[in-house]
Amino acid sequence: MNPAVALALLRGFPEGGNHQQRLERFYGPQVEAYDRTRERLLPGRANVMGALALRLPDQATVVDLGGGTGSHLEHLGEAHQRLARLHLVDLCGPLLEQARQRGERHGWRHLRTHHADATTWRPSAPVDAVICSFSLTMIPAWWRAVDHAVTMLRPGGLLAVVDFTVSGAHPEAGLAVRPAWMRMLWPTWFAHDGVRLSPDHLPYLRGRLQQEWLVEGLHRLPWMPLRVPWYGWIGRIGTSSTLH
Numbered sequence: 746m747n748p749a750v751a752l753a754l755l756r757g758f759p760e761g762g763n764h765q766q767r768l769e770r771f772y773g774p775q776v777e778a779y780d781r782t783r784e785r786l787l788p789g790r791a792n793v794m795g796a797l798a799l800r801l802p803d804q805a806t807v808v809d810l811g812g813g814t815g816s817h818l819e820h821l822g823e824a825h826q827r828l829a830r831l832h833l834v835d836l837c838g839p840l841l842e843q844a845r846q847r848g849e850r851h852g853w854r855h856l857r858t859h860h861a862d863a864t865t866w867r868p869s870a871p872v873d874a875v876i877c878s879f880s881l882t883m884i885p886a887w888w889r890a891v892d893h894a895v896t897m898l899r900p901g902g903l904l905a906v907v908d909f910t911v912s913g914a915h916p917e918a919g920l921a922v923r924p925a926w927m928r929m930l931w932p933t934w935f936a937h938d939g940v941r942l943s944p945d946h947l948p949y950l951r952g953r954l955q956q957e958w959l960v961e962g963l964h965r966l967p968w969m970p971l972r973v974p975w976y977g978w979i980g981r982i983g984t985s986s987t988l989h
């Protein structure tokens with residue numbers, strides 16, 4: 746692993762300061778190696794972006810909350826040509842700058858980057874889809890980000906989420922149950938780096954929107970022989986005729 750990334754992960758998520766300052770101190774030194782290392786570290790992004798791309802209408806407006814460097818957005822492939830606007834929102838300035846440069850490199854003229862908090866930034870009009878790629882586990886008030894995302898969607902709009910997870914001991918029907926050692930080890934392990942795994946994310950998402958697509962998997966981390974649970978999920982908000 747890249748030495749700057751290894752050092753940042755070993756040191757852990759910084760103490761003190763506000764959330765933005767902590768994110769920038771954590772990610773700032775890793776920024777050059779971020780994309781290379783996360784390619785192997787973060788599973789399922791291609792699956793979820795692919796499943797979302799299939800469902801996006803022409804001339805769609807999409808918001809990406811906690812979009813970081815935007816590397817996962819490359820998996821939207823040819824759908825970029827059909828996007829009217831792509832808003833990437835992130836609190837970490839150095840990662841956001843990488844996203845801006847990516848947009849320039851690829852000629853993504855529909856990309857706008859916003860240095861802002863995912864729980865408060867708003868588009869000027871309802872949007873077709875919101876993406877949260879490995880961001881919910883890093884947003885302290887993650888449920889606020891989900892609620893906020895739901896309020897941005899037009900009727901029939903989509904929320905696409907991919908992230909690490911940990912199952913409950915007795916999850917609701919349709920969700921995977923994982924061994925007790927996973928439920929105990931992973932939340933503690935990831936919390937060191939500011940990543941908060943929770944059994945509540947998936948049930949909360951499924952309670953807020955109509956589930957349209959779900960995949961759950963286990964991913965072998967690059968530096969150890971153990972596997973960590975992840976999920977990809979797409980939910981759709983009801984159309985006005987079905988809302989009361």
Ligand SMILES: C[S@@+](CC[C@H](N)C(=O)[O-])C[C@H]1O[C@@H](n2cnc3c(N)ncnc32)[C@H](O)[C@@H]1O
Pocket residue numbers: 764768783787790810811812813814815816817834835836837840861862863864877878879880883884885
């Ligand atoms: C693990 S990274 C994932 C980045 C990117 N979505 C990806 O898939 O590579 C988590 C991202 O969430 C951002 N983030 C965390 N809390 C945030 C908040 N409250 N508002 C906006 N972005 C936030 C971080 O700065 C970081 O870019």
